[in-house]
Amino acid sequence: LQEGPLSLTRISLPLKAAAKQVPDEAVKGIRYVLGTYSTRFPIRQTDRNQNILLASTRIDGTVLMPGESFSFNGVVGKRTVKDGFREAPVFVNGRHDTGVGGGICQVSSTLYNAVLLSDLKIVRRQNHSIPVAYVPLGRDATVDFGNIDFAFQNSTGEPIALASKFEKGRLTFSVLGSSPDIKNVKIVAEHLESWSHEEKVVVDKSLRPGVRRIVDKGGRGHRVAVYRLVSQPGQKERREKLGTSVYRGGPRIVAVGPPAEATAPPLAGQAN
DSSP states (O other): OOOSTTBOOBOOOOOEEOSSOOOHHHHHTOOEEEEEEEEEOOTTOHHHHHHHHHHHHHHTTEEEOTTOEEEHHHHHOOOOTTTTOOEEEEEETTEEEEEETTTHHHHHHHHHHHHHHTTOEEEEOOOOSSOOSSSOTTOOOOOBTTTBOOEEEOOSSSOEEEEEEEETTEEEEEEEESSOBOOEEEEEEEEEEEEOOOOEEEEOTTSOTTOEEEEEOOBOEEEEEEEEEEEOTTSOOEEEEEEEEEEOOBOOEEEEOOOOOOOOOOOTTOOO
16 A cells, blocks of 8 residues: 555455445446555454454445545444454543453544545544554544544545555555545644643552552643645645644552551560
């Protein structure tokens, strides 16, 4: 796959229609890469990687007609054990936790960046409560079935298709169109503010006195504005503000063992 203003790479993939009936002629014409983006993940996290593979496979081959919108939750569906999703690390209210479908947000974030580079219209997108490691600040898209969705619209005048590629430690999404892309799309971020949190200490009676254990590593807070710059031959560069992302972050939480019980001094005349 190639990324750039003159991306003429052709890809063959099985295509499936989304909500609308797609004419065969339209499907046959979808062969040019409009935008592509990759993220990496640790190969040792097998349960999380299974979730990434399952969600990306459900999206692969989706076709959108001009003006049609894509809903991540609508296509991927509810994340349940019955449907093959596994329990893996997730973020909940600024804390590290586990939940069924952990890792799904890397899929939505990777797709979000491919969509941005394809100059498509973003309908709904929300950032995480704390920064994620796989994309830069301001370029993530969190999802939560029934609560938070990622959605975009095919704002081109032609049918487009979504293609995913799952490799060892690497996920790639590409948006394919019917005409060569002559646009140059850049995503830039303006870091507006950062802040830290005080360490939070909690007592854990299961620990020995003086022992410390990190419960949650927490993270700094950030506020970032992100812009999309689009240029093409013969036209003035278009600067579009995508929004401001606020990452609340959270305190570093440390559990400590209870203090040792003080030994009472012996009474007068009492032998030790």
